Amino acid sequence: MCPVPKLVDHEARRRDVAHAVWRVVRREGLDGASVRAVAVEAGLSTGSMRHYFDGQADLQRTAMEELTARVGARLAGLDPSGRPPEVARRIVAELLPLDDERQAEAEAWFAFVARARTDEAFRELANRSYEGLRALVRQIVALAQGVDLEMTPDAEPPEVDEVEVERLFALLDGLVLHAVQRPGLVPAETLLAVVDRHLKGLIDGG
Amino acid sequence: MCPVPKLVDHEARRRDVAHAVWRVVRREGLDGASVRAVAVEAGLSTGSMRHYFDGQADLQRTAMEELTARVGARLAGLDPSGRPPEVARRIVAELLPLDDERQAEAEAWFAFVARARTDEAFRELANRSYEGLRALVRQIVALAQGVDLEMTPDAEPPEVDEVEVERLFALLDGLVLHAVQRPGLVPAETLLAVVDRHLKGLIDGG
DNA sequence: TCTGTTCTAGCACGGTCGTGCGAGAAAGTG
DNA sequence: CACTTTCTCGCACGACCGTGCTAGAACAGA
Numbered sequence: 336m337c338p339v340p341k342l343v344d345h346e347a348r349r350r351d352v353a354h355a356v357w358r359v360v361r362r363e364g365l366d367g368a369s370v371r372a373v374a375v376e377a378g379l380s381t382g383s384m385r386h387y388f389d390g391q392a393d394l395q396r397t398a399m400e401e402l403t404a405r406v407g408a409r410l411a412g413l414d415p416s417g418r419p420p421e422v423a424r425r426i427v428a429e430l431l432p433l434d435d436e437r438q439a440e441a442e443a444w445f446a447f448v449a450r451a452r453t454d455e456a457f458r459e460l461a462n463r464s465y466e467g468l469r470a471l472v473r474q475i476v477a478l479a480q481g482v483d484l485e486m487t488p489d490a491e492p493p494e495v496d497e498v499e500v501e502r503l504f505a506l507l508d509g510l511v512l513h514a515v516q517r518p519g520l521v522p523a524e525t526l527l528a529v530v531d532r533h534l535k536g537l538i539d540g541g
Numbered sequence: 542m543c544p545v546p547k548l549v550d551h552e553a554r555r556r557d558v559a560h561a562v563w564r565v566v567r568r569e570g571l572d573g574a575s576v577r578a579v580a581v582e583a584g585l586s587t588g589s590m591r592h593y594f595d596g597q598a599d600l601q602r603t604a605m606e607e608l609t610a611r612v613g614a615r616l617a618g619l620d621p622s623g624r625p626p627e628v629a630r631r632i633v634a635e636l637l638p639l640d641d642e643r644q645a646e647a648e649a650w651f652a653f654v655a656r657a658r659t660d661e662a663f664r665e666l667a668n669r670s671y672e673g674l675r676a677l678v679r680q681i682v683a684l685a686q687g688v689d690l691e692m693t694p695d696a697e698p699p700e701v702d703e704v705e706v707e708r709l710f711a712l713l714d715g716l717v718l719h720a721v722q723r724p725g726l727v728p729a730e731t732l733l734a735v736v737d738r739h740l741k742g743l744i745d746g747g
Numbered sequence: 748t749c750t751g752t753t754c755t756a757g758c759a760c761g762g763t764c765g766t767g768c769g770a771g772a773a774a775g776t777g
Numbered sequence: 778c779a780c781t782t783t784c785t786c787g788c789a790c791g792a793c794c795g796t797g798c799t800a801g802a803a804c805a806g807a
Contacts, residue, residue: 342774342783364659366572370765381766383785391765442658448722449655452648453570465722501719502735508718509711516654516671529708536742548753548804575794586756587796597795 348387349397352377356398357443365446368395392456399447399457402440403464410471415484420538423478426471427530430507432514433523445515472504479537499537506533554593555603558583562604563649571652574601598662605653605663608646609670616677621690626744629684632677633736636713638720639729651721678710685743705743712739 355377359368370391374381388394413425432438451461470492474484477493484493510529514521561583565574576597580587594600619631638644657667676698680690683699690699716735720727 362659364656367659369763371763380786382768382787385766386784445655446658449651450570452652452722452724453568453573461722498731498734498738501716501731502712502738505715505719505735506708506712507715509713509715510707512714512718513707513711516658516667518658525704525707528704529711532704532708536746540742576796577794588757588798589755591796592754 345387350401352384352387353398353401356394357439360443360446361439365450370394396456399460402444403460406440419478419481419483423475424534426475427507428527431526432511433526438514438518441511442515445512469500469504473500476500476503476537479534503533551593556607558590558593559604559607562600563645566649566652567645571656576600602662605666608650609666612646625684625687625689629681630740632681633713634733637732638717639732644720644724647717648721651718675710679706682706682709682743685740709739
């Protein structure tokens, strides 16, 4: 009856393998993310991965959850100080694939979202992210129109024009989609120019 | 040496099977569009389909081409008369999934586009459609800003602000993406309200 | 009728997949 | 050292897939 020796950090291992899933998904699509392919990418054997994942569903779901957690952590780490319109611009810029790392995340993310349409296992997480992003965009619209979120309670969503929320939300998703669809052909300056133009109209109009 | 008897219309048959592909893709995703599944959906046997398609690649590519042809035909059939801003609004409304038929088309379309990112066989057609839509959106922006396209030669694209083109293009793709992502939860009125708001800003600002 | 062509149906092969399993290596404790 | 637990590896099974193939049905002309 020995005290349990912990040889490897399971959580860290699961995270590493999740990153391997992202790379495979980006390169070959979610269909190509077979257990064998991910094992090769992660430098493991298929049998070895079974000690950390219950199966392919657990593997892919974990990779998707890790992705949302990563994006969420980056958003939570943003500097909330400054005039409201400047904060709004900062958050928007964080949502765009302005560098390679976020481009890779966006490409993998859309693969998961695409599958969520026909696979229940991914749907709930996709819907939660969708609602979370919509709430964030609602705050961005409020910020752009000069509302200071520090003054309003977190529980209550700010009162804003829902048409403008959907307009900005769709614009952002469309920009990311275009960057994903044509990697390297949508420069960062274009993305920023478009959102700056949009935010300008939002500020002037509100 | 008989005169060749033509028992079935090959083109019509290929079209019917392509529609069966759409239904399977909508229901189970592009991964689920196996030759066997499409054969069942179309009421044929796998061996019988080989008389009309060279293989799975031909099958899926044909389904995607048929989809672009269908959308293109609908756009070509639009009434081009009226004041430019009204024509612009008419074209935009045609691009949105306002009824079940176009919703189904949009869902299948995004499945093909998603695969095009990692599968060369679909990439060329996806890129062509992307460029075609971008050119169309450029014309819409010109129309919204009062330019009468009848006065400008077809060969030369209208001179418009490319930032506005990308902004409207991304907005439209984002709206369609949201409708695809959450079927039934994005009502037609919302889609129209958003594009009307956007076109209004485009007209006033230009 | 007979003949040649088109079309249909389904089987069989080779390949990939997810997954369960067991043997052996590695590491920590007595 | 022995002993237990953790970890790694690769094989094997059954399922599904794309595809080639063959035998027969359906049909148009002679």
